Amino acid sequence: MAYEIIESCVNCWACEPLCPSDAIFEARPHFKIDAKKCTECEGDHVDPQCVSICPIEGAILNPFSEPANPPGSLTGIPPERMEEVMAEIQSR
Amino acid sequence: MELKVIGQSEDNTAESGCSSSGCGGSSDQLSHLPEHIRDKVHNHPCYSEEAHHHFARMHVAVAPACNIQCHYCNRKYDCANESRPGVVSELLTPDQAVKKVMAVAANIPQMTVLGIAGPGDPLANPERTFDTFRQLTEKAPDIKLCVSTNGLSLPDQVEELCKHNIDHVTITINCVDPDVGAKIYPWIFWNNRRIKGRKGAKILIEQQQKGLKMLTDRGILVKVNSVMIPGVNDQHLEEVSKVVKEKGAFLHNVMPLIAEAEHGTFYGVMGQRGPTHDELQTLQDKCAGDMNMMRHCRQCRADAVGMLGEDRGDEFTMDKVEVMDVDYEQAMIKRADYQAEIEAKLEAQKKSANETFIPLTALTTKKKETRPVLMAVATSGGGVINQHFGHAKEFLIYEASMTDVRFIGHRKVDLYCSGGDTCGDAETTLQKTIRLLEGCEAVLCSKIGYEPWEVLEESGIQPNGEHAMEPIEEAVAKVYAEMAESGQLEQQRQADQLQAGA
Incomplete structure (x- = not known):
């Protein structure tokens, strides 16, 4: 089982040096996690390191393919508020 | 009401040569500083109101990672038309950054200062940041180096900072009270955990204050930046000003919050407003005391190039820099001449202002x-x-x-x-x-x-x-x-x- 980085990753490098298994590598268009190497940080840290520092909600999926940091969990912006504001900007 | 009259008060003229704060800006604005500090900052465009008309700076974006989240920042944003901190178009490796700095310095002789300001936190990317500084100290010794940070990992990096030729560090300190901090910082990354809310803010504040003290104890100049957020920390920043001054910061720079819904930041989306011109000015006046404020701060991008208020970054993108032929030895001589000329001109202007400033x-x-x-x-x-x-x-x-x-x-x-x-x-x-x-x-x-x-x-x-x-x-x-x-x-x-x- 492994975590996975998806396309919303902004390539900020924060996670790469933290990975205890060297599973994270720079790639285009975005960083990736080598599923064979990822240990979910078990035995090394209480929390998965990439998930704990990633600033982008939804950019990392947990082993069940769910966002490890769901919408609103990092920015504190309620998802409905975000949708409302984005719709308003689109309609301008 | 007592009115000071220019040219009549002897104390005034003896002290600064000109009692207008705008006149001979750098000497007046920086006059409270000890001589050795003034020497360091007089040609720094960010620190001297007058120098910013004549000297240029650049930032290189080598530090993408961050270890905290601020409610005024959105790590997703990158737009070439945007001008605000935290935004860049092109991330550089240290080698690329060094090339770029030398190309810019050779082409813009006014360039005196190189800063690393992000787009993340420079000290959360210590290898990339210090590799850049190490190379520049060696290859471009005539350029001043500075760095800005949120302060979280500052205490751990002070020793390393002291090894390089860095004489200015900027710490962004928006609060000294964790309850205020909880409304500004949703989380920090600390000791391998994401720590949210007040607890995270408290650690950040402690680290900032500790780092500030460590730097000033070692004689490194520290400027403090604060973002003024109406209803959040506007009442609190006077206290911040007092505290950081006591710990030896030589400048406090209160900047207005930049928040628009389209930036996608917490404050932007939630409708938090920035201060009015008037509110900002009133607070800057209150915080001023005998510590100077940087009223000419332009809140530059983390990849800005050129004089404050202009951005010549487009002339120095990596594809252009790669093909530029730079003879830095030659460029250094040219730069030194050019800068000496500016200094002489400023000195002359100051003298003539003394004589002509009578209306x-x-x-x-x-x-x-x-x-x-x-x-x-x-x-x-x-x-x-x-x-x-x-x-x-x-x-x-x-x-x-x-x-x-x-x-x-x-x-x-x-x-x-x-x-x-x-x-x-x-x-x-x-x-x-x-x-x-x-x-x-x-x-x-x-x-x-x-x-x-x-x-x-x-x-x-x-x-x-x-x-x-x-x-x-x-x-x-x-x-x-x-x-x-x-x-x-x-x-x-x-x-x-x-x-x-x-």
Whole structure:
């Protein structure tokens, strides 16, 4: 089982040096996690390191393919508020 | 009310050579600093109001990672038209950054300072940041190095910082109270955990204060930046100012919050407003005390290049830099000559200002009291009025009073990317500019078109193109003297009267 980085990753490098298994590598268009190497940080840290520092909600999926940091969990912006504001900007 | 009269108070003239705070800006603004600090900052465009007209800086974006989240920042954003901290178009490796710095320094002889400011936190990317500094210390020893940080990992990096030729560190400190911090920082990454809320803010504050003390104890200059967030920390920043000053920070820079919904930041999306010009100025005045404020701060991007207020980054993208042929030895000689010339010119200007700065003296013989006036100035640098009204991307705001001419700050025209023609309201650029100049009674520029002239006059702002190429403070003083002479400063401002009557 492994975590996975998806396309919303902004390539900020924060996670790469933290990975205890060297599973994270720079790639285009975005960083990736080598599923064979990822240990979910078990035995090394209480929390998965990439998930704990990633600033982008939804950019990392947990082993069940769910966002490890769901919408609103990092920015504190309620998802409905975000949708409302984005719709308003689109309609301008 | 006691009025100081220019040229009459001996104390005043002996102290600074000129009692106008705007006149001979760098000596006055920095006059409270010990000699060795003044030596370090006198040609730093970010620290001296006067130096920013003559010297340039650049930032290299080598530090993408961050270890905290601030509610005014969105790590997703990258737009070439945006101008604010945390935004960059091109991330560089240390090797690329060094190449770029040398290319810029060879082509822009005014360049004195290289900063690493992000787009993340430079000290959360220690290898990349210090590799860049290490190479530059060796290859470009004539360039000053500085770095900015949120402070979280500062105590761990102080030793390493001291090894490099870094004489300025900027720490962004928005609060010293964890309850306030909890409203600004949703989380920090600390000891391998994400820590949210008040607990995280408390650790951040402790680290910032500890780092600040460690640096000043080691004689490194520390400037503190604070973002003014109305209703969140605006009442609290006076306290911050006091605390950081006690710990030895040499400058406190209070900047306005930049927040628009389209930036996608917490504050932008939640509708948190930034301070008005007036609120910012009032707070800066309160925090000033005997510590100076950086009213000319432009809140630059983390990849800005050139003089403050301009960005020449497009001329130095990596593809262009790679093919530039740089003879740095030669460039260093040219730079040194150029900078010596500027220093000599400034010195001469300061001396002549001493002699010519008399118009206000004449004024003060009149018994009638005249009120202070805000004026806007269009300039592209050099400390003179040299820009066409319609070409101005920003206006410098000065306050003229019976006693002096004081630089208050700058206001930018059309600063933010609005995503093209998506803006619904039909406000013209001219109307926007007039709104921007609210509170000002005159605008000084090198030239101005007929149409804007009329519209400005109707809005109670007197356009003035009579002082082209003149030093700003002198021109502002002259215009003030004319306004006082005509008697219009003995009454309330016309626009205010209309408002009061309505």
